[in-house]
Amino acid sequence: MRIDVLSLFPNMFAPMRESIIGKTIDKGLVDFNVVDFRDYTTNKHNKVDDEIYGGGQGMLLMPQPIFDAMDAVEAQAGHRGRVILMDPAGETFTQAKAEELAKEDHLTFIAGHYEGYDERIRELVTDEISIGDFVLTGGELGAMTVIDATVRLLEDALGDDMSAVDDSFSTGLLEYPQYTRPANFRGMQVPAVLTSGNHAKIAEWKQKEALRRTYLRRPDLLEHYQFTPETKRLLREVKQEEAESAEK
Template identity: 75%
Template sequence: MKIDVLSIFPDMFKPMTESIIGKAVQKGLVDFSVTDFRDFTNNKHNNVDDTPFGGGAGMLLTPQPIFDAMAAVEKKAGNRGRVILLDPAGRTFNQKVAEELSKEEHLTFIAGHYEGYDERIRELVTDEISLGDYVLTGGELGAMVIIDATVRLIPDVLGNHESASGDSFSTGLLEYPQYTRPADFRGREVPPVLVSGNHAKIAEWRIKESLRRTYLRRPDLLKDIKLNEQQAKLLAEVKIEETNNDLI
């Protein structure tokens, strides 16, 4: 996958070359580059923003630097790919969106700053995405979150293909509790089933505990999931158990 970012703060993206994404770049699975669209301004002060017509607080990004920076990205890559604008008006980012984006060959992010964008910039855009109902000072952090969540889903990036498929939200449920050595840490013991060697029972326990965690912490997620027969049975058990716990 090729990932381009348009930003006036390219140094903010240096951490993206570390950890999992850095390894993906080293493996040749991801080509990551940041273009400073301030370099494309055509005014002597290199300004990328100006006051809004009609008045109002703050400054808006002007279209010229971003249009020209996008043209440079397109010329270098042969296409601009899927262009993502980080914007509070966009659809909310979640795991399903990350899975969708992970199948693309080229993603280009426009990370804005200041009060907002000149509306004409949206002509370049295929997707408008928001992290949630809050406002950041710029789109850089939002772009990093989306890139991180997306890149880790690309085949071979994590090494173990099951790592991403078992994540919270990948199945629509929260992930089950996990444990490692020691089996007994200061009197806090690992659930016996996990050290039993019975893989069928372990798999069932994980499904049940995933349902339990979702039921207790994010019951809203269950409204959008069509449970199979086993899941429905286990969830019914969870509800009875939790009701009994409340009565103790």
């Protein structure tokens, strides 16, 4: 996968060279590039923003530097690919979107600053993404979030490819509780079923506890979850157990 990011602050992307993302770059799984679109301005004062037509607070990014930077990226890559605008008005980013983007071979992110973009910049864009209903200084942190969630889904990105499959949201549920040694830590015991060696019982426990955690913390996710007869039974048990626990 090739990933290009158009940003005025390329140094903000230094963390992308660490951890899982850094390993994918070292393995050659990802070609990661950050383009400072200020380098493409034709303004004699090296400006990339200007006042808003019709009045308004703040400054808008001008289209020319971003269009020219995008032309340079396309010429180097040989094609444009998916172009993602980080914008509060975009669709809310989800694990399903990360899975969709992970199938692409070229992603370009536009990370803006200041008051926003000249509307014509959207003509370059295939996707508009928001990471939530809050305001950041710029699109860099949002772009890093989307990149991280996407790249870790690439084949061979993780040491164990099943790690991504079991992650929260990948199954439609929050992840079940997990434990490691020691089995008894300060009187807190690992659930006996996990040390029983009974793989069928362990699988059922994991499913049930994922349902329990989702029911208690993110019940909204259950509205779109594809239930089977077995998971319906487990959820009924969870609700009964939680109701009994609340009565005590």
